[in-house]
Amino acid sequence: MIPYLFATAMLLIGLYAIVARRNLIKIVIGVAITEYAVNLFLILLGYRAGGIPPILSKGMDLNKFAANSVDPLPQALTVTSIVIGLGVIALLVALVLRLYEKYGTLDESEIKRLKG
Amino acid sequence: MKGMSLIVRTIARVVTTFIILYSAYIVVYGHITPGGGFPGGVILALGIMLLMLAFGKDLPLRKLPEGRASVLDCLGALGFWAIALLGFTAGYFFLNFLGKGEPFRLVSAGTMPLSNIFIGIKVGVSLFAVLTALSVYRRFYPPGEEPPEED
Amino acid sequence: MEVLLYALLGFMVVGCIIAVEIKDLLSAVVSVGIVGICLSVVFLFLGAPDIAIVQVVVETLCLIILLRATVQRDDTTIYKYIESFAVATILIFSGVFMVLAYRAFKDLPSFGHPLMTVSQEYLREGLAKTKAVNFVTSVLLDFRAYDTLGEATVLFVSILGAIAVLRRRGRR
Amino acid sequence: MKVFVTYLAAFVVWLLLTWSLDPQEVLAGLAVSALATYLTRDLLVELPPSKPFHPKRYLWFLYYIPVFFWHMLRANLDVAYRVLHPEVPIRPGIVKVRTNLKRDISKTMLANSITLTPGTLTVDVVGDFLYVHWINVRTDDPEEQTRIIVRRFERILKEVFE
Numbered sequence A: 001m002i003p004y005l006f007a008t009a010m011l012l013i014g015l016y017a018i019v020a021r022r023n024l025i026k027i028v029i030g031v032a033i034t035e036y037a038v039n040l041f042l043i044l045l046g047y048r049a050g051g052i053p054p055i056l057s058k059g060m061d062l063n064k065f066a067a068n069s070v071d072p073l074p075q076a077l078t079v080t081s082i083v084i085g086l087g088v089i090a091l092l093v094a095l096v097l098r099l100y101e102k103y104g105t106l107d108e109s110e111i112k113r114l115k116g
Numbered sequence B: 001m002k003g004m005s006l007i008v009r010t011i012a013r014v015v016t017t018f019i020i021l022y023s024a025y026i027v028v029y030g031h032i033t034p035g036g037g038f039p040g041g042v043i044l045a046l047g048i049m050l051l052m053l054a055f056g057k058d059l060p061l062r063k064l065p066e067g068r069a070s071v072l073d074c075l076g077a078l079g080f081w082a083i084a085l086l087g088f089t090a091g092y093f094f095l096n097f098l099g100k101g102e103p104f105r106l107v108s109a110g111t112m113p114l115s116n117i118f119i120g121i122k123v124g125v126s127l128f129a130v131l132t133a134l135s136v137y138r139r140f141y142p143p144g145e146e147p148p149e150e151d
Numbered sequence C: 001m002e003v004l005l006y007a008l009l010g011f012m013v014v015g016c017i018i019a020v021e022i023k024d025l026l027s028a029v030v031s032v033g034i035v036g037i038c039l040s041v042v043f044l045f046l047g048a049p050d051i052a053i054v055q056v057v058v059e060t061l062c063l064i065i066l067l068r069a070t071v072q073r074d075d076t077t078i079y080k081y082i083e084s085f086a087v088a089t090i091l092i093f094s095g096v097f098m099v100l101a102y103r104a105f106k107d108l109p110s111f112g113h114p115l116m117t118v119s120q121e122y123l124r125e126g127l128a129k130t131k132a133v134n135f136v137t138s139v140l141l142d143f144r145a146y147d148t149l150g151e152a153t154v155l156f157v158s159i160l161g162a163i164a165v166l167r168r169r170g171r172r
Numbered sequence D: 001m002k003v004f005v006t007y008l009a010a011f012v013v014w015l016l017l018t019w020s021l022d023p024q025e026v027l028a029g030l031a032v033s034a035l036a037t038y039l040t041r042d043l044l045v046e047l048p049p050s051k052p053f054h055p056k057r058y059l060w061f062l063y064y065i066p067v068f069f070w071h072m073l074r075a076n077l078d079v080a081y082r083v084l085h086p087e088v089p090i091r092p093g094i095v096k097v098r099t100n101l102k103r104d105i106s107k108t109m110l111a112n113s114i115t116l117t118p119g120t121l122t123v124d125v126v127g128d129f130l131y132v133h134w135i136n137v138r139t140d141d142p143e144e145q146t147r148i149i150v151r152r153f154e155r156i157l158k159e160v161f162e
Helices: A002-020 A024-045 A062-068 A072-103 A108-114 B006-028 B037-055 B058-063 B066-089 B112-136 C002-021 C025-045 C049-070 C084-107 C117-130 C135-143 C145-166 D002-018 D023-039 D055-084 D104-116 D142-149 D151-161
Strands: D093-098 D120-126 D129-134
Touching: A002 A024, A002 C002, A002 C084, A024 A072, A024 C002, A024 C025, A024 C049, A062 C117, A072 A108, A072 B037, A072 B112, A072 C049, A072 C117, A072 C135, A072 C145, B006 B037, B006 B112, B006 D002, B006 D023, B006 D104, B006 D120, B037 B058, B037 B112, B037 C049, B058 B112, B066 B112, B066 C145, B112 C049, B112 C135, B112 C145, C002 C025, C025 C049, C117 C135, C135 C145, D002 D023, D055 D104, D055 D151, D093 D142, D104 D120, D104 D129, D104 D151, D129 D142, D142 D151
Parallel strands: none
Antiparallel strands: D093 D129, D120 D129
């Protein structure tokens, strides 16, 4: 229960950065933190107390392995989610660089003011 | 980007071969040890990134021009699709149609190593493409000042 | 073991707060990198070596990309006036979210005792069906390969979007 | 030739990574090492110009290892003494020293050896000159500085790499 609350706290910090910060890089950092929190929560859900990684080693009994292993399903979906997070960050950084080139500033409110 | 000093360059020369070897190991052994196409591809992109940091952007672009990079990228995606569609020959979408072999051998688990290789190529080359885009297309100019005309 | 896990998680939360609050952008990016690497250690603790490898390499690349955007540019935003509306909104939302999350977590299986109705099937029959020893890969590329295909497509599109955004005003 | 040596080294690293002699894995290793070597074929470090496989080189290299560790140990004790001493007797500065080594790899090895020895740190290599940050600049004479910092490694590295 307590680890879940840690993940929730990270999620809320990321949301706070996205909403309340004005610097565009800070907003990208907020998105990154939100991604970390979600990935962490998914893995925490699949953890079994004293569990072993879901990789069979030679000469291990299959039934014993199935009774002790942690959950492989959220892990498999998180692998792709992390890589997609990288793609999203690259896209956001590309947008930030483009905005900087156009307006010469990273401040969101400045950009709003200059837009007209 | 001009590249770095002689020390970094020489070490990059020595190390890059082994980084590529390690990424291939991570990809090929994805179904036996931890790893797989996604981390292997990212390691491949990081190896090329090392070259880009040490020698400047021109050398990696000479080794892997943009056109060939996009061809490889599409090849990876199409290969994965082809494996998915070839499943129809034996039954349904994404059926593991190849012979399974026995566990703990390198050639086992049917289509999985092939899928891993295609995903690795795709992820590595597309991340390489976005890194070169980030380093090549952008040079920063003060607002209001037009970039000089060049290639 | 548990204590170490909690210490790492607390350290990560502190790192997140520093990354959001600090004024120097380079320091903020470095703090995010530290959080990501701690996350990879936490994954190792939680029995997920696959994800730990992915996280550590992705974190490196992510750090390089963020540094590319940050170098030599400082946080010039003036905190003269605090945006009271945004801060109040996020605080109220956080409170409500925390209370609801606390209630929801009570219904989830408690930490360390996952609900594995589907995964038990994969774990028991995966070896006979796919002959792959790494069960994460066998879920990723055999049982749930359709999801992987979709996510590879998402990656493709996001990278394509980044390149399209960066290209200088079309062709000359 | 250098391609073949790199290929062999890559294959040995592959064997160490997989730690098995299953024919499938060995075949995959041959293919993967060939691929990695092919992709980096124009980056490889040149072999020494004359007699690259002469056993004398390897004997000199074996001799280099204890010499290097001895210098490292001495420098460690020296820096620890300077840090723990109440007056902190240091005189930091950057000195420019000249090296006789010609090849890139030997210059790199020399710079790395100097950096790994506590108290001295190579900042940059420009042409034949090394810029070294030294925690206690003992003398202002360039010849003497070169003798103290560079000569102790240079003599052996010249035998190994050139």
